[in-house]
Amino acid sequence: MLYNIKKTYNNHFLYNKHNTFLTELPKITQKSSDFKILNSPKEFNYVLLNTISQAHKHICLVTLYLENDPGGKKILDTILEVKKNRPTIKINIIVDWYRAQRTRFGESIKYTNIHWYNNIIQNNPNIELSIFGLPIHFSEILGVLHLKGFIIDDTILYSGANLNNEYLHINDKYRYDRYYFIKNAQLSAIMLNYIEKNLINSKVIHNLDYKKSFLKKNNKNNIRLFRKFLKRTTYTYQNNANFNECSIIPLVGLGKNSILNKTIYHLISSVKQNMILCTPYFNIPYSLNRVLYSLLQQGKTVEIIVGDKTANDFYTPYQEYKSFKLINVLPYLYEINLRLFIQKLQNYIDNKQLIVRIWKKDHHGYHIKGIWIDDEWNLLTGSNLNPRSLKLDLENALLIHDPCHELIHQKYQELTQIRVFTKIITHYTSLQNISEYPVKIKRLILRIRKIKFDKLINQLL
Incomplete structure (x- = not known):
């Protein structure tokens, strides 16, 4: 009896600690009427193009890549048309420097995105x-530039999507993500200020308007100093919302001790009843795994929605391999991670506390990330919630606080839409074992596991 009282007291103390952290985060007010969740990549593409075409003050697109394909070209063509009609508008596009210098994995085209931009x-x-x-x-x-959010005048279109045919659903195949349309002048100013002050004004950035930019190489020391700078830099703004109204907390960070990672930890630890977590690549870091186990031990409900290995953007059907590469193994390694996770927690699956859903729809891809806590918190992010995103990449997020449930209908609509093409895993044996994988995949996995190379891969990819 004494043990139970002590355990209850400790849980209550820890909850208050995590809740206090969330309470003290500076917030900005958000009108529910200026907040809309879009339901498909086609709708996202239409709204993005339409919002760009109506811009008057500024267009700032930050993305991992803007691809040289019909989807990417339509974005740039629309921007060029706006600039011709309204010459005073300010336009900045920022992409990851290294990603711009290569084509997609498996392609050998020498004309890369950087040539196209130039x-x-x-x-x-x-x-x-x-x-x-x-x-x-x-x-x-x-590490890559993994910031999300397209800032167009006083509007933010936030999605984990990059800009190419699949993310914009130009042809018959799409990659499914989350899509938010938010009107908020203060939020727009906060995000834009961070980009202009800390990224565009940095010493390491490449302006791609000269051919000599192909030959330009950044000094390693400058990049090292830039990373140190980013680790201690965040969005700066004044709190103007109280804890009992709809608000948004913009977060940005690099490295394991960033304000974004701390918020993710405290957010998951603050669960009262249930949480939902989405990630395309199942590779949950140990620190978050430990919290998930703790929640289950406390009797709380955890739902995880993850993509099937065939919905992974690294997946290639075995019969289509032109040349076998390490990258082809990644979807299988993620499935192995998930199988081991479920196997350890099978008893929580059996008592319905842990719900694991696998998303799969024909040949389409799954790229959804985020966390929903009770009916109060919603973390919208591009972070894959894996070791790489928590340590190596520059990430950001919008934490939406909805204490009065003004956005609850849209939340349920979004989650219902995500769950449509999912199946619930009731036993770990529902997932394939290594012995069932294609021969080349199986051999390589056994080889890398023997030398424990899979642990390094999990940290980097």
Whole structure:
């Protein structure tokens, strides 16, 4: 009896600690009438193009990549048309420097995105258009620009989506994400100020308007100093919302001790009844795994929605392999992670406390990330919630606080839409075992597990 009282007291104390952290975060007010969740990539593409075409003050697109394909070209063509009609509008596009220098995995085309950006600028000499490439580390594998949010005047279109055919659903295949349309002048100013002050004004950024930018290399020391700077830099703004009204908390960070990572930890730890977590790549860091176990032990409900291995953007059907690469193994490694996770927690699956859903729809992809806590908190982010995103990439998020349930209908509508093409896993044996994988995949996995190389892969990819 004494043990139970002590345990209850400790849980209550810890909850108050995490809730206090969330309470003290500075917040900005958000009108529910200016907040809309879009339900499909086609709708997102339409709204993005329409919002760009109506812009008057500024257009700032930050994305991992803007692809040289019909989807990406339509975005740039619309921006160029706006600039011709309204020459005073300010336009900045920032992409990851290393990602811009290569094509998609498995493609050998030598004409990369960086060549395309350069040609666009060279062919439009009378149009002032800034396209930047930003390195976050010495190599793409050690960290990328993974910020999300397209800032157009007083509107933010926030999604984990990048800009290409699949994310915008131009052809018959799409990659499913979350899509938020938010009107908020203060939020727009906060995000824009961070980008202009800390990214565009940095010493390491490449302006892609000169051919010599192909040869330009950043000094490693400058990049090292830039990473140190980003680790202690965050959005700066004044709190103007109370804890009992609808508000948004913009978060940004790099490294395991960032304000974003601390908020994710305290957010998950503050669960009263239930939480829902979405990630396309099941590779939950140990620190978050530990919290999930604790929640289950306290009798709380955890739902995880993850993509099937065939919905992974690294997945290639075995019969279509032109040349076998390590990247082809990643979807299988994520499935192995998930199978082991469920196996350890099978008893919580059995008593319905832990719900694991697998998303799969034909040949389409799944790219949804985020966390919902009770009916109060909603974390909208581009972070994959894996070791890489928590340590290596520059990430951001919008934490939406809805204590009066003004956005509850939209929340349920979004989650219902996500769950439509999911199936609930009732036993870990529902997922394939290594012995059932294609021969080349199985051999390589066994080899890398033997030398424990899979642990390094989980930290980097």
